[in-house]
Amino acid sequence: MIGKGFYQTLASPWLWGVLAVAACLPLVLNSYHLHLLTLALVYVALASAWNIVGGMAGQISLAHSLFIGTGAMLSTALLLKFGINMWAGLVIAAAISGALGAMIAWIDFRFQLGHLSFVLITLAFAEMGAIIVEGWEFLGGASGLLLPRDTGDLLAFQFGGGHGAFWVMLGLAAIIVLVNVAILNAPLGYYLRTIRDNEKAAQAIGVNVLRHKITAMTISAVLTSIVGTCYVRYLTFADPYLLATPTITIEIVLFATVGGLGRPFGPALGALLLVPLGEVLRGQLGGAVPGLHYFIYGVVVIVVILATPRGLLPLAERAWRGLRRRGPEPRPASVS
Amino acid sequence: MSEFWQALAQGVLIGSTYGLLALGMGLVYGVSGIVNFAHGDFISLAMFMSLALFSAFALDPYVSALITIPVMALIGGLVYRYLLRPMAGHQFLMIVQLTLGLSLVIQNGILMVFGGQPARTPSIVESKLIILGDVVLRLPHLIAFVVAFAMAIGLYVMLRSTDFGRSIRAVHQNARAAALMGVDVGRVQVVTFAIGVGILAVAAALLLPGTPITPTQGLQYTVITLLVVVLGGMTNFVSIMLSGLVIGLSEAFGQIYVSDTLGRLVPYAIFVLIMLFRPQGLTWRTS
Numbered sequence: 001m002i003g004k005g006f007y008q009t010l011a012s013p014w015l016w017g018v019l020a021v022a023a024c025l026p027l028v029l030n031s032y033h034l035h036l037l038t039l040a041l042v043y044v045a046l047a048s049a050w051n052i053v054g055g056m057a058g059q060i061s062l063a064h065s066l067f068i069g070t071g072a073m074l075s076t077a078l079l080l081k082f083g084i085n086m087w088a089g090l091v092i093a094a095a096i097s098g099a100l101g102a103m104i105a106w107i108d109f110r111f112q113l114g115h116l117s118f119v120l121i122t123l124a125f126a127e128m129g130a131i132i133v134e135g136w137e138f139l140g141g142a143s144g145l146l147l148p149r150d151t152g153d154l155l156a157f158q159f160g161g162g163h164g165a166f167w168v169m170l171g172l173a174a175i176i177v178l179v180n181v182a183i184l185n186a187p188l189g190y191y192l193r194t195i196r197d198n199e200k201a202a203q204a205i206g207v208n209v210l211r212h213k214i215t216a217m218t219i220s221a222v223l224t225s226i227v228g229t230c231y232v233r234y235l236t237f238a239d240p241y242l243l244a245t246p247t248i249t250i251e252i253v254l255f256a257t258v259g260g261l262g263r264p265f266g267p268a269l270g271a272l273l274l275v276p277l278g279e280v281l282r283g284q285l286g287g288a289v290p291g292l293h294y295f296i297y298g299v300v301v302i303v304v305i306l307a308t309p310r311g312l313l314p315l316a317e318r319a320w321r322g323l324r325r326r327g328p329e330p331r332p333a334s335v336s
Numbered sequence: 337m338s339e340f341w342q343a344l345a346q347g348v349l350i351g352s353t354y355g356l357l358a359l360g361m362g363l364v365y366g367v368s369g370i371v372n373f374a375h376g377d378f379i380s381l382a383m384f385m386s387l388a389l390f391s392a393f394a395l396d397p398y399v400s401a402l403i404t405i406p407v408m409a410l411i412g413g414l415v416y417r418y419l420l421r422p423m424a425g426h427q428f429l430m431i432v433q434l435t436l437g438l439s440l441v442i443q444n445g446i447l448m449v450f451g452g453q454p455a456r457t458p459s460i461v462e463s464k465l466i467i468l469g470d471v472v473l474r475l476p477h478l479i480a481f482v483v484a485f486a487m488a489i490g491l492y493v494m495l496r497s498t499d500f501g502r503s504i505r506a507v508h509q510n511a512r513a514a515a516l517m518g519v520d521v522g523r524v525q526v527v528t529f530a531i532g533v534g535i536l537a538v539a540a541a542l543l544l545p546g547t548p549i550t551p552t553q554g555l556q557y558t559v560i561t562l563l564v565v566v567l568g569g570m571t572n573f574v575s576i577m578l579s580g581l582v583i584g585l586s587e588a589f590g591q592i593y594v595s596d597t598l599g600r601l602v603p604y605a606i607f608v609l610i611m612l613f614r615p616q617g618l619t620w621r622t623s
Contacts, residue, residue, distance in 0.1 A: 060432055110612060116371060119432055120562045121611070127559045128604045135597025246555060250436050257433045291447030291551070298440030305434045306422055 003185035009264075010178070022170055026163040034162050040275040041169035042231050046248075047255040047267035048176045049223035054253060055262035056189060057216050058196030062249050063104055063122035066129040067097040067221045069244030071228025073139045076147055076238040081138060086157030090229040094222045101221025105214040126246040133244040145238040157233055165234040172230060173268070176223050180264040183219070192216055193262070254301045260311030269313050274300065338470030343592040344585070345468075349477035351584020352484040355577040356539045357557065358564035359488060360532035366508040366571035367528040370420060373435040376557030377442040378533050382408050382540035383549045384446050387457045396459050398479075401541035405534050412533025416526050439554060446551040459545035480542035487538060488577050495573070504528055508571065563607045582606065 009015060026034055046068065053061045074096065075089030084092075104125060108118045133139045152160030159168050183189045191212045194202040203209050232238045242248065252267075259270025274297060281293035308315050361375055372378075382404050389400040419438065423431050464475035495501035506514035507524045515521045564583050568576030583603050590602025 058429065060429055107608070107612070117566070119371070120566050121608075123559055124563060124604050124607060127556070128601055131597060131600045131604075135600070247552075250440070253433060254437060254440075257430075289448050290452060291444035294440050295444040295448060298437045298442075298444065301437035302419065302434060302441065305430055305437065306419070309423070309430050 001186055002182050005185040006178075006182045009181045019170070019174055023167065026166050031162055034166055036276045036279050038162070038166045038169050038234065039279060040272050041166070041173045042227065042234070043252065043255055043271035043275045044268040045169065045173040045176045045227045046224060047252050047259070047271045048173065048180050048264075049220050049227060050249075050252050051180055051256050051262065051264075051267045052183060052192075052220040052223075053216050054256060055267065056183065056192040056196065057213060058262075059108075059213070059217075060119045060253060061104075061122045061217070061220075062119060062246055062253070063101075063125045063129075064220075064224050064249045064252060065126045065244055065246050066100055067224040068228035068231070068248060069129055069133055069240070070097045070100065071225035072232035072243040073133055073145070073238050073240065075229045076145045076232055077139050079147070080145055085155075086229065086233065087155075090157070090226060093229055094225040097221040097225035098218045101217040102214045105217035106210070109210045109213060123246060126249060130240070130245045133240045140238055140240055142240065144240055147233065147236045147238065150233070150236065157229075159233070165230075168230055169234070172227060176227070177264060177268055179219070179223065183216075184264055188212060188215060196262075251297070254297065258301055258304045258312060260313030263311070263313050266311050266313040269316075270311070273312070339592055341469075341471045343588045345471050345473055346477070347585030347588030348581055349473070349481045349584070350588065351581035352481045352577070353539055353542050353580070354560055354564050354584050355580025356484040356487055356535060356542070357561045358568060358576045358580055359491060359573065360535040360539075361561050361565045362568065362571050362573070362576050363491070363504075363535075364529050364532040365565070367504055368416075368420075368424075368525045370431055370529075371435075371562075372532075373432060373558055374439040374442055374554070375536070375561050376559070377439045377446075377554030378408065378412070378536050379540050379543075379557045380446055380549070380551060380554040381411075381442055382537040383457070383544055384450055384455075384551070385537075386541060386544055387450070387455055387549065390457045397457050397541045397544040398459065398461075401537060404537040404540065408537040409530040409534030413526050413530035415533075416529035420529070421522070421525070439558070443551055443554050450551065452551060454548040454550045456546075456548050457544050462545040474546065476542070476545040483538065483542055485577075487535065488573065491535075492573055500524075500527075560603075563603065567607060567610060582610075 025037065029037070046064070050061065050064055053059050071090070071093045074093045075086055078084040078089040078092065079086050104122060108121055134142050139145075150158045150161050150164075152158055152164065159165050183192070191202070191207050194205075194207055195209055195212060199209060228243065232243065235242075255270035255274055256267035257270070258274060259268065260266025277300075278293045278297055281296055285292045304312065357375075357379065361372060364370055364372060385404045385407065386395075386397045386400045389395045389403060390397070395403075415438070419434065420431060423434060459476065461475045461479065466473045466475055466478060493501075495505055503514065503519045503524050506517065506519055507521050511521050514524075560583065564576060564579045567579035567582060583606075586603045586606040587600075590599035593599070594602060
């Protein structure tokens, strides 16, 4: 069912080369740089998971903080309050996120108001989720939850601090990017792009819009929830304001947009560029001027959208193709 | 029973301000098809401007509105002209992302200047109460109600019976035809956006007395505004004001009758329910 593009990517020496080099990085980097990269990978994974709905199906979902929040807060709460193993918590949270995603997609379909309503409804749901997490002691309330120290016990969902967390996030990010490639090359990817470009026409030629929207949203929600669980294990502290408010979704949307929507590697590129930039800015300036790094994010996003509305990746691809076709850039004829 | 009347009065008063917030967004959507996700952050910006004017010159929020309204309108016009209009040819979705980016810029710009601590802007009417039988009303709420409805009626009359109002409606109905009839569509869109943002400065002044403000509040105002606009069927003035009342009332009743967390969910729940059973919102004309 999956087209040959996927297997080409899977067989590409580039992919495995990059992954192999990346996997060796913990052995050479210091802990601060490793932290930057791990964080970037978390957002690569989140932005790529979001891309399935937001990029391919063109539905700007702002509800993804619900799934991150479920993955992070619920699995933590289950461990702390009921002693449920976090692996089981991950599965439970992912199942609930998937169900939530399917429900949201169904409600959206029921509206029949197009892409705009989807943005609005998902934002309303995300706000509801934030209010519930803040107000419900079981999920940590406003003060959050603290996970036990990471001792490296794999059976208890502990990966042994910095190195382990990096490898987990690298694997997860790679899998989610590959899921993107797979979907793009599968019938589902073509259906989603048809829905994005013209939903009415898609329906008219017999595309089952509801079913594909629900499928895309469910896949995206489950993946996002899993990333949420791994992210909170890395953070150790389950902070409701970081993990369960719509702000994190907005960041993800902006990374994906800056990188290039709907492309398998676009969101990854955006996150890899912007997360370290933001963290370094925060490290350098955050103490002195709080808010500056988000401010700069915002400016970068606005500039990129105005300058190249399709994102940075298509721009880079065009430059790369241009270089390959012509060899070295021909010297422009002097005009005097 | 007194609780009921209290909730009713409070809901109507707050709801009228929500309606006013939403009118600005509905007006802009009607003319240029833009949904501005930085809407709430523009409200924040106006509120913090009032705070700055109070700190510097001890101006009451109601007085400083005379300064913030034109300044906000100017900012709105510039933002539309230089950030939003260049996107006109592209997908509508990119404008969503652009305004999300703008929201980050405004929110964190405020954070950089004012810091993250909640702040209050005092006003002379802040603590004045009006007691009608069992019902206690705060004077700022009453002022907000009167001004909001006066503004709404003023806008309505402007749209109905001035040339500029007619050109706004013409662009709303059919931008191409309006352009062919000699309406300067670009100018109408810029001015409408400026008016929409200017209205927010009024709403900010009305909301300000007695309300603590933080730089990160913008998104919540955006969400409330969106609820109201969508419920009101996006562009219909009367139903937008009506939806403002619905959201205000559900918030007030939720706070008084339901426990804290669940109470805050009531407006969203009512919104989702209404949208499920009346996807066109609270309009009676389907357009």
